[in-house]
Amino acid sequence: MTSTTTMAAVGGSFGRDVEDNLARVGTLIHDARARGVSLLALPEACLGGYLSVLGSGRDGTHDERPDDLPPVMDLDGPELRRVAALAREMTVVVGFCEGGGSDDERFNSAAAVTGDGVLGVYRKVHQPLGESLYYNAGQEFRAFDSPIGRMGMLICYDKAFPEAARALALDDAEVVACVSAWPASRTASATSLAEDRWTHRFNIFDQARALENQIVWLAANQTGTFGSLRFVGNAKVVGPGGDIVATTGVDEGMAVASFDLGEALDTARRSMFHLRDRRPELYDGAQANRWETSHA
Template sequence: MSRPLRIAAAAAHFGRDLDRGLEKALGIVAAARRSGIDLLVLPHGTLGGYLSDLEDPRSDEVPPALPADAPQIAAVAAAAGPVTVCLGYTEVDVLHGYPCYFSAAVCLTGDGVLGRHRKVHQPAGEAKVFSAGDGFTAFDTPVGRLGMLIDYDKTFPEAGRSLALAGTRTIACLSAWPASVTDRASRLLADRQSRLFDLYDSARAAENQVVWVSSNQTGIQGNLRFLGQAKVVGPGATCWRGPGPRAAWRRCCST
């Protein structure tokens, strides 16, 4: 692509209602197309939401799970057209005769699926209901070589590094990252998880010399209050984002 890329990261709430989440996602994708966005990164749980509790989640509280070829994913691809879109969802797959659930992300355009990722690194509570992925994969897209991570993956330097070594120039990190559940602050921006969320974004962009596109959920799901704080971070740790945790989804960066 000869002209500068236009990149957008979304800070938005997506709950358990699949139909409502799909409608909202399609609206954001349509707005991105009208705005000339090349890469749009939606939060984890765009389709079906996220867990309600991370300390002791129940197996019957797993968000609505979709197979890899779900019609909802095909609908987003059809709407995307030339826009490269990354979104997260709970994926169900049958392994050894039993259903397994994964925190998953998919990258697509109107031409179909370009790449997939299953979350590798899990906080303790999440591991009670989700299976872990087994690696990090870079893939080619209309906006260049891309890799994806899902929230907690970014706390481990080797995740981003493995993608950078595979030739990735842009890393999309899709999150459903909440405020601290053990030491709640009166304001989201004062929360320790808020500081860590921003720290990881800047550090991973700088250490790997990549463009880092960080999306996140907002609002409340059960016991979890999500931070927002979507942003695009350049290789020099320059950050583009709106003010406050509910930053506007449209943030553009040239690379």
């Protein structure tokens, strides 16, 4: 007997207006529920907006400053409680700015929420182009159990690092939701978002991370513009064979796909199981240590 799970990733525009964002989240959850979705991934910073500018000069200094910063939210605060009330039986992944243990700590975070509350939280580890000026970095990759199975979360630039997704897969994640505010290139950018080189990279990373770990990969992303940034969209669901099963392209929308999760993973891993066939005794970090020493 098969058991089908429907999953969805959203491409959409979310700014600073928290009330408007929560209203949009409610509409998206309502629409997803009508389509039988059990796991819904919303973009990075969907509850309070991202940084309005992001970039660095050739010397590594930040060349622009945001007009304002995303509002800080707590895991037990009213915003996530409202998402939980909307989610009910559904698992919903949202991005937000999380407050830390002190007044000056801020984390770019994602939370997986159901009607029972927060199931898991992830703090973005890899920080691009001056993001570290505004956020503290997370320190761990950890999968967790959810109603749809064991899953993990990543945020945006994390997808460029194979080790991040691999760490979740080795912690038995069957599904990874990677939520993003991934912009188009700010140098040599293309007129068409579909042809932009950063759009191309975004899509390659999604397919590679799914294929190399033989997992289901949800990629949510911001769309439209925010400050000087133009986001590439391309929310998608990627199967464990690296195939794009559903995508929004550069437009707003919801990419929806259904899987018998156990069967999909078993089929992908039947003849060549990448996690099983690893040679961890050869991955001792020696090469990485040599690289860091030579580039110090």
